Amino acid sequence: MYLVPVFFGITLLVFTIERLAGDPVELYGALNPNITEQQRELLRKSLHLDQPIQVQYLSWLSDLLHLNLGSSFSGGSVATLIAQRIWATLELQLLGLTLSLIIAIPIGITSARKRYSALDVTITSTSLIGTSIPIFFLGVAAILIFGYHLHWFPSGGFQSTLPSQYPYGSLLLDQLWHLFLPATIYTFAILAPVVLLVRSSMLEVLRQDYILAAKASGLKDRTVIYKHGLRNALIPIVTYVGLYFGGLLAGAPVTETVFNWPGVGRMFVDYTTQLDFPVIQAIVVIITLMTLIANLITDVTYAYIDPRIRLE
Amino acid sequence: MNQEGTSQTAEPQSARPHGVSQWALAWRRLKKNKTAIAGLAIVGAFVVMAAFDRLVALYPPRCIVGLSPSCPSPDFVSNGPPTLTHPFGTNIDGYDVYSEIIYGTRAAFLIGLGATGLAILIAVIIGLAAGYFGGWMENLLMRVTEVFLVIPFFLLLLVFLQVALKFSQFSTGGIWIVVLVIGAFSWPGAARIIRGETLKVREFEFIAASRQIGASSWRILFRHLFPNVLHIVIVLLTLQIAASILTEAAVSFLGFGAPGSNTWGQQMYTSANFIADAWWATLFPALFVTVMVMGFNLLGNGLRDALDPRLRE
Numbered sequence: 154m155y156l157v158p159v160f161f162g163i164t165l166l167v168f169t170i171e172r173l174a175g176d177p178v179e180l181y182g183a184l185n186p187n188i189t190e191q192q193r194e195l196l197r198k199s200l201h202l203d204q205p206i207q208v209q210y211l212s213w214l215s216d217l218l219h220l221n222l223g224s225s226f227s228g229g230s231v232a233t234l235i236a237q238r239i240w241a242t243l244e245l246q247l248l249g250l251t252l253s254l255i256i257a258i259p260i261g262i263t264s265a266r267k268r269y270s271a272l273d274v275t276i277t278s279t280s281l282i283g284t285s286i287p288i289f290f291l292g293v294a295a296i297l298i299f300g301y302h303l304h305w306f307p308s309g310g311f312q313s314t315l316p317s318q319y320p321y322g323s324l325l326l327d328q329l330w331h332l333f334l335p336a337t338i339y340t341f342a343i344l345a346p347v348v349l350l351v352r353s354s355m356l357e358v359l360r361q362d363y364i365l366a367a368k369a370s371g372l373k374d375r376t377v378i379y380k381h382g383l384r385n386a387l388i389p390i391v392t393y394v395g396l397y398f399g400g401l402l403a404g405a406p407v408t409e410t411v412f413n414w415p416g417v418g419r420m421f422v423d424y425t426t427q428l429d430f431p432v433i434q435a436i437v438v439i440i441t442l443m444t445l446i447a448n449l450i451t452d453v454t455y456a457y458i459d460p461r462i463r464l465e
Numbered sequence: 466m467n468q469e470g471t472s473q474t475a476e477p478q479s480a481r482p483h484g485v486s487q488w489a490l491a492w493r494r495l496k497k498n499k500t501a502i503a504g505l506a507i508v509g510a511f512v513v514m515a516a517f518d519r520l521v522a523l524y525p526p527r528c529i530v531g532l533s534p535s536c537p538s539p540d541f542v543s544n545g546p547p548t549l550t551h552p553f554g555t556n557i558d559g560y561d562v563y564s565e566i567i568y569g570t571r572a573a574f575l576i577g578l579g580a581t582g583l584a585i586l587i588a589v590i591i592g593l594a595a596g597y598f599g600g601w602m603e604n605l606l607m608r609v610t611e612v613f614l615v616i617p618f619f620l621l622l623l624v625f626l627q628v629a630l631k632f633s634q635f636s637t638g639g640i641w642i643v644v645l646v647i648g649a650f651s652w653p654g655a656a657r658i659i660r661g662e663t664l665k666v667r668e669f670e671f672i673a674a675s676r677q678i679g680a681s682s683w684r685i686l687f688r689h690l691f692p693n694v695l696h697i698v699i700v701l702l703t704l705q706i707a708a709s710i711l712t713e714a715a716v717s718f719l720g721f722g723a724p725g726s727n728t729w730g731q732q733m734y735t736s737a738n739f740i741a742d743a744w745w746a747t748l749f750p751a752l753f754v755t756v757m758v759m760g761f762n763l764l765g766n767g768l769r770d771a772l773d774p775r776l777r778e
Contacts, residue, residue, distance in 0.1 A: 158608070159608075159611055159612055159615055162608070162609075162611075162612040163612055163615065163616055166612060166616065167616075167621070170621060170624070170625070171624070175628070180628060278500055281500060281762065281763060281766060282759055282763075284762060285707065285755060285758040285759035285762045285763075286755050286759075287711055287714065287715065287751070287754060287755060287758070289714070289715065289718050289733065289751055290748070290751040290752060290754065290755045293737075293740065293747060293748060293751060294748060294751075297740065297744050297748070301740075301741050301744075308741075399615065399617070402617065403617035403618065403619040403620055404619060404715075406619070406620070406623065406719055407619075407715045407718065407719065410718075410719055421620060421623070422623070422719055422720075425620075425623050425624055425627050425721075426627065426720065428624075428627060428628065433620075433624055436620065437616075437617060437620050437621065437624075440617045440620065441615060441616060441617060444615055444617070445615060448615075
C-alpha cells in the first residue's frame, strides 16, 4: 500500500507549489481587480491564510479528508461544480479507452502473428506515425471536415442548447449524436500506442515454450492465441493501461477544449486562467486520486489474470 | 534461452572488423532501418528550415503583408485562403501563415532541446545516484520520483505557467519560463529507466575492479557507469524532444504559452477562434508540430533498436 504515502506526498507538493506561487488571494486579485478589500479578507479567512502555514496545510488536508472541497473564489461549492462536469469527462475517457482496447487488441495480435508480413509492416508503421499525431491536429481536422463542412455531426458540445433541436425530441439521441465524433476521434487518437504494445507483448509470449506445447497438442490456432497467448500477454498491457489512464485524464484539458466538451478538463482551463486556487487544488487532487485508483485496479487485475501473483 | 543463444552465435558472423566502435555498428544498424532514416530526414529538413529560415520563408517575420513597409505586396488579406503568394493562406492579422511557421521552427528546437536538456540532466543525476548508491538514498529518490510520476503534470504545468507568465515579477522570461517548467516536470519516467539500467551495470565486474583499485565514487559514476547507460540516455533524449514540443504546443494552444513568443502552439491559439472561416491558419501549424514530433519519434524508435543490443534479434 504505497498509495497512502504517495497521496500525502502529492497533496504536500500541490500545496507547496501553490504557496510558492505567492498569496493566492493576491494572485486572484491581480487578475480580477474589481474585488473589494472586504471580499479579499473573506477569501483569506476561508483559506485559513491568517494562520501559520502548517495549519493552512493541515486544515486543507482535513477538509479534504472530510470530503469538503471548499468553495470557489467566484462563488459556488467546488464539489458541486466538479460533480456537474466529472461525468462528461469520465464518459469520454472511459469510452475512448475501452473502444481503443477493443480495436487495438485484435489488430496487435494479427500484427504479431503475421510478423514481417506486408500487413504487419503497414500496421507497425501506421501506429508509429499514429503515436505522434496530437489530438489538437486530428480532432480539429475531423471537426472541420465532419462538423463544419459536411454537417454530419455537431462541431462540439455535449448536447443541443434547445430541446427543439433534439433529433426525434429525444435527449438521449441528441447526446449520443454529440458524443459520436469526439468518442470516435478520441479512440483513434489514443489507439496507436496500445496497438504497438499489444504487438510487442504478444510477440514475447508467442515465442514461449508453452505456446509450442499447446500447438503441438493439437489445439486450434484460435484457442492457442486467445486462451493461452492473450492471457499472458495481458499483464504488460494492463500495467500500461493503468498508467495511461492517468496520462489521459491529465490530458483532458486539451481533449475537452478541442471538442468543446463540458468536462473537468475544460473547467480546469477556465479556472486556471482565473487562478481560482480552491478549484485548481481540488481538480488536481481528484485527478491524482483517480490515477491512484486506476493503479490499484491494475494491481488487483494482475492477480486475476495471473494466479501466480498474490495480493498481500 | 534458445533465442538468446542463437542471436549470440549469429553476432560474430556479422564479422565485427577490427577497430570498429560500438557507435559505428549502431550507425550501420540504424542505416538499415527505413523508418529511422525517414525520421532522421525529417529532423534534418527541420534543422535546415531553422538554420536558413530567412531564405526558406517568403516574407520577413511578423510582417503584415500589404501593410508593413518591409513586405508591401501583395495586397493585405486577413484570413485569406491559400494562394500562390500565400501557400498556406494568411491569418487574422494578415501574416503569411507559411512564413510564420518557418520562423516558428527555431522556437520548436529551442523548446525541444532546452526542456529536454534540463529534464534529462535531472533524470541522469537522480537515476545514476539512486541506482549506484542504493540504500536510503535510492529509497528517497525513488519515492520522490513516484510522486512526480503519478502527479498530473500537465495540470500543474498550466498553473505554473499562468502564475509565472501572467504575474508581473516573472513575466519577462517569456519562452524560457515555458522551457524551464516543462523541463522541470518531465524527468521522472527517464529517471526510472536510467536507474534500472544503472542497477544492471553496477553489478558488472569491471565496476568492482575499479572500486578495488581505489577509484572514487565520482569517477565510477562518470567514467564507468555513465558511458554504459549513455545509449539509453540518447534514446530518451530523442523521444523527450518530441514530447516537449508536443507539450508546449498543447499548452500554448490552450492559451497558457508565453505571450509574444512565435511558436506553432501560439499560432494555433491565435487562429483557433477563426477556424470555421480560416482553417489553414490553425491546421498548418498543427501539421508542422505533428510532422516534427513524428520525425523525432521515428528517429528515437530507430535509435532504440540500433543502440540497445538486447532488443536486437
